[in-house]
Amino acid sequence: MTSTLLVVQFILAVLLTICILLQKSSSMGLGAYSGSNESLFGAKGPGNFLTKATMILGLIFVLNTLFLGYFYNENRQKSAVDNVQTESLIPKTPEKTQAPTAPVAPAVPTQKAAPTVPTTEK
Numbered sequence: 001m002t003s004t005l006l007v008v009q010f011i012l013a014v015l016l017t018i019c020i021l022l023q024k025s026s027s028m029g030l031g032a033y034s035g036s037n038e039s040l041f042g043a044k045g046p047g048n049f050l051t052k053a054t055m056i057l058g059l060i061f062v063l064n065t066l067f068l069g070y071f072y073n074e075n076r077q078k079s080a081v082d083n084v085q086t087e088s089l090i091p092k093t094p095e096k097t098q099a100p101t102a103p104v105a106p107a108v109p110t111q112k113a114a115p116t117v118p119t120t121e122k
Contacts, residue, residue, distance in 0.1 A: 002071045005064060012061045019057055023050045 002068065005068050005071065009061070009064050009068060012057060012064060016054065016057045016061055019050055019054045023054065
């Protein structure tokens with residue numbers, strides 16, 4: 001919901017900026033480049049229409065800002081850490097009842113064996 005309202009907020013900001021720049025001012029703004037607006041908006045030109053459109057877009061912009069603030073404030077109570085599943089972060093190990101032991105060294109014989117003399121057979 002908040003992402004949709006955020007996109008609407010950007011669109012409203014662009015439309016409001018265009019609507020304000022098209023209005024007649026002392027330097028004529030961007031309205032000087034629009035050609036003959038008298039035929040489209042009437043004899044007085046776009047002044048009345050653009051004033052009403054600016055007022056409506058401004059009101060919608062402010063209301064959308066209030067809704068965005070409300071929805072973001074509701075999401076603030078929830079932490080990103082609350083959504084993390086701790087079971088998936090800790091690897092499961094098989095349970096062992098005994099600790100691993102070192103391998104046992106082979107037993108050394110206690111008696112010395114008599115040396116064997118090689119015999120040569122003819």
